[in-house]
Amino acid sequence: MQSTGTRKHLIVEAMRRAHRDRAEYLGDPDFVQVPTDRLIHPFYAAGQRTTIRMDRATPSEMLPSSAAPNAGTDTSHFSVIDAEGNRVAGTQSINLFFGSGLMVPGTGVMLNNEMDDFAAKAGAPNGFRLVGADANAIAPGKRPLSSMTPTFIEKPDGLMIVGSPGGSVIMTVVLLSTLDWMDGVAPEEFIKKARFHHQYMPDAITFEPGALTDEEKQTLQKYGHTLRESRMPGNAQIVTWDYKSGEVKAVSDPRGVGVGVVY
Numbered sequence: 514m515q516s517t518g519t520r521k522h523l524i525v526e527a528m529r530r531a532h533r534d535r536a537e538y539l540g541d542p543d544f545v546q547v548p549t550d551r552l553i554h555p556f557y558a559a560g561q562r563t564t565i566r567m568d569r570a571t572p573s574e575m576l577p578s579s580a581a582p583n584a585g586t587d588t589s590h591f592s593v594i595d596a597e598g599n600r601v602a603g604t605q606s607i608n609l610f611f612g613s614g615l616m617v618p619g620t621g622v623m624l625n626n627e628m629d630d631f632a633a634k635a636g637a638p639n640g641f642r643l644v645g646a647d648a649n650a651i652a653p654g655k656r657p658l659s660s661m662t663p664t665f666i667e668k669p670d671g672l673m674i675v676g677s678p679g680g681s682v683i684m685t686v687v688l689l690s691t692l693d694w695m696d697g698v699a700p701e702e703f704i705k706k707a708r709f710h711h712q713y714m715p716d717a718i719t720f721e722p723g724a725l726t727d728e729e730k731q732t733l734q735k736y737g738h739t740l741r742e743s744r745m746p747g748n749a750q751i752v753t754w755d756y757k758s759g760e761v762k763a764v765s766d767p768r769g770v771g772v773g774v775v776y
């Protein structure tokens with residue numbers, strides 16, 4: 514006989530799957546074709562049932578979705594190399610959500626709100642919770658600080674082109690990618706690894722689920738760190754070139770929209 518906890522787990526898993534289908538398929542049938550026959554078919558229910566584990570919650574993001582990945586609304590990074598080795602690492606930003614929200618009439622060009630990259634007031638956090646002081650205070654003709662880090666890393670046997678959006682997390686993405694690449698980890702592996710991040714203020718380590726083992730968490734807490742598990746921005750676009758084998762790889766972060774192509 515099931516425990517009441519297991520029973521509730523199964524009800525929740527059924528709810529999760531029904532809501533996924535709602536999100537995926539349902540809309541006004543005058544406008545969209547809802548696959549009702551399929552959704553209410555006993556075979557469909559049987560198939561859904563086989564995906565439920567008795568002892569483990571299914572993370573919702575593991576259920577298939579055709580929803581468009583998060584296309585982002587602000588910063589984009591491109592890593593590019595051609596057959597002659599000419600290369601570009603380009604990060605472009607209008608800063609936060611749709612920049613200033615203003616478009617130059619007739620052009621489709623959104624104006625940025627990079628003023629938030631200045632320290633508007635000493636010690637007051639900006640949109641990425643970064644603090645600054647007089648060195649980054651607003652002044653006429655002055656450029657604000659930027660976290661954008663379009664990067665080439667060269668080592669004797671290869672090259673990596675890397676960059677990302679993500680505000681303050683950009684440098685973390687580039688640093689962690691660089692450390693892994695220098696250690697010989699394949700880019701298709703390290704690009705999807707859970708990340709951890711510290712930015713001075715707030716004085717805490719932010720980490721994606723799975724970035725730290727229990728042992729690492731215990732060690733870090735023993736050393737006095739505050740830990741905060743959280744989703745993090747970051748959408749690395751990486752090209753690597755192995756000088757010995759000649760192999761070029763292009764990989765795109767599974768956290769966001771993007772594609773790595775070699776042709």
Ligand code: DON
Pocket residue numbers: 587588606607608609627630658659660661677678679680681683746
């Ligand atoms: O230059 C900077 O540091 C910011 N304007 C970057 C903003 C950003 O990456 C937003 N993207 N998610």
